[in-house]
Amino acid sequence: MAESDGELLQGTLEMLVLRTLAHEPMHGWGIAHRIESMSGRVFLVSQGSLYPALVRMKRRGLLASEWRTTENNRRARYYGLTAAGRNQLQVERSGWLRASTAINAILNAHWALGET
């Protein structure tokens, strides 16, 4: 599923997870669902990459997790940002903006369109 065009680069996935969690702690499915819907289902988050990413980010101290009860009374693991996670989001967001601005500038330049 979503392997070819919808697969996210690892770094990008982590940035999106950070962004998704900036508002409130969420469980794994919630994160995947939120990213998919926010991207207009352009990005499909595979569980095979989401859960390892969550473990890695937790290991790096960007996320903290706790078990909570959902609205329909089931136990689920909720992930939330730590202070380090918030900093990381700022760093990645500004990095992304700089990079995407630069890429846009290149893509929109006239000579790059192959016009003579």
Place this chain on the structure above:
Amino acid sequence: MSLASDLLERFRALWHRRRDEEELAEELRFHVDQEAAQHVSAGVEEDEARRLSQVALGGVEQVKEAVRDARGTRLLEESLGDMQYALRNLARNPGFAAVVILTLALGIGGTTAVFSAVDAVLLAPLPYEEPGQLVRLYGASVNDLSFRGFSSPVQFGAYREQLPSLESVAAILTYNTKGADVGAGEDVRRIRVLPTSANYLAVLRARPEIGRGFQPEDENGSGIEDNVDAAPVVLLSHGFWQDQLHGDPGAVGRTLVMNGVAYTVTGVMPDGFRDPVAGAVDAWVPLDLSQARDPSEAGNHYLTVVGRLRRDASLARAQAELDGLSLRLAEQYPSIKEERARLYPLKEDIVGSSSRALEIMLGAVGLVLLLVCVNIANLMLVRGSERSREFALRTALGAGRTRIVRQLLVESLTLAMAGAMAGLLVARLAMAAIVVLGSGTIPRLASLSLNPWLLLFALAVAIGCAVVFGLTPAIRAARTQPGDALRDQSRSSTGGRRSLRVREWLVAWQVALAVILLVGAGLLLASFARIQRVALGVKADHVLTFELNLPSARYDSTARAQFYEQIATALAALPGVRAAGGISKLPATGAYHQWGVAAISGPLAGDAQRGQIGAQNRTVSGEYFQAAGIPVLAGRTFTQGDDARAPDRVVVSKSLAERLYPGTNAVGQKLHTGGRDSEIIGVVGDVAVDNEGRSDTYVYHAHRQFAGDRNWALMQVVATTGSATALEPAVRRALAEADPQLVMFHPVPLDEAIGQGAAQRVFTMRILLTFAAVALALSALGLFGVLSYSVKLRTREFGIRMALGAERADIGRMVLRRGLAVAAAGIAIGVCTALPLTRLMTSVLFEVSPLDPRVLLGAIAFMGLVAAVAAYLPARRATGIDPIASMRVE
């Protein structure tokens, strides 16, 4: 994110692995449920929704694997898993594990302990400055240059002054153990005192810790207890200084009463200083060398001579000088005209007698280590091929080959480590055993300690062996196609035979090594049995001996003569005592007082050639001959009447009587020895000089008549009807009644005192026997293991054979034949290898040829018997195979 928190998190994950796994499962379940609920709310059927969500997840296990990777604990986790798996595996096969661990333990432990002993005794240099320059000088004769005798004071005086290649030459009186009583009253104790020449410390390049050594003028005899007018000096050992003078730093100049004589302490030697020849002593006194210029003392040999070679001189040059000097002395003193002298490096001399024994032990240990390696190799290979099916199956199921190799490595290492631990334990025990068994017979053994480098070496060899042979099957398994391996095991009925051939050769070599050790141990056993049977001329059992010194300060020669007789009578009166007496040197414990004896009556009187011989001179008191069980062949022994007032009388041995008075009755004849003319009053049986039964001629003097010659400090010999040691308290009481200040020094049964010299052979024999037993067990185990394995491999083949009409007995014979063929090959190799090797043992053998056919046949028969038993068991199992069941096995 820091490295520390990252590592911390990884370890946390490791510890909480199980909880993490459960939580992950729950989390993924929740995810699927949530996904399904989403689909259901979108109007999809419940079952379809569940399927879709499963598909979306893309395989729970794969996700789990990816998460486990992300945890970063995989390597550790798998290693732990391998270890657990290895332990489980070994626990399932406790026999295999036990055999490997035991084999490794014996290999590591035995090798290390014996290597350490050899290192301490053989390889460690003498603890003196430039020890390579130290030499020992032995008196020899024209006829026997290899004889190692003592030197006379006249010879020593010449050696000291006329050998330019030797920078200094010192004399030590090791001739007899000189004891001295220290203290007074109840606190009296006996110590070991070593008289030395004044330049003793200069030769050894040793300096006292405090004070000074001896001066040349101390050699004038002031240290001799009878010479009470001079001021005698004494040099103390560190230990004695600590014990007796409580380490008093002002000890120099203090007075120490020894044998009732006041000595002035001149110095204290540093801790650890020992005499190179006599070993640990308590004190040193100056040697009386006032006789060094007395020509009549030229033939009186009692000095041990050591020297220090000049750095620019060779041993050969010194020997040439010594040869010249011996000739000059021979001209000057007719009594020593046949005497020569030889120089030997001191180290070679000290360890020489033990070195061959130790070398043999070293060889035995090497063989055992080799055997251990072969055994481990065999065990590992057998086990590896047993499991090749398992490896093939796991490879087929997708296990990485490196993963399998790694797992086997962990398994081998686990085994090797367990073996190493057990090996350390065995090493410790073996060391203790060696020290106990060899103490007193192997010089410097007391300083034995485990050599860490040797331990490391043995560990490396054993572990390396286990790992290499543990991995070989895995690597082979990794190379073969799993399909082939599986097919080979299940379909082919005679599979794995090529690897079996390799193992059979290994077993043959094991048998060969065991045969070599058996032959070596057998030869020593035969020597020992021969020695036990040697006729010594005395009855050594049920006899207690001890040294009794009568201090010259309290006992003059008349009192001594009287007291030794008195105590002999008192001891003989004790219940259970058959007879008691004294002698200047215990029988069969070595040569001593070898004096010239000349017949002055009878057919050879005046015959310079045949009428003069060297004989062992002994001084006896009480009923010595009766106590030692020496038969009186003619005439009588000494009685009360043979005292100082009577003419000098002697008793001679049978061989002396025959040599000096051929064809006549020796009783009543006269001879000259010890500076006196004496009449022979009796002839007694011959007595061996040493415990190997070497015979010599003897002249016995009556102590009553000879007490004035010197203070004899006679060895007391008490024969009893009961146990010799049980007699000790009664003797002690009787002694205390006679004189409470006397010391019963070194009480020991006579057979033990005589056995001392054989102890080294016993020690070597015990170690070799142990090794041979271990080798035998290992090779039997190897043969049994390989045959059992081959029976297991060929179960199907045997089943088919039986189904086709083969007799059960035929099958059994087939297996037995195979086993015996392997054993026979091994025995043949072993005998061929042992034959040249045993020649190296010649010096430790006694009246046994290194090619003794009985020992060889015995070793072959013994090995064959053990091999037959080891082969019979698997053969019996083969006959018990049920043909139907065997074909259903796979």
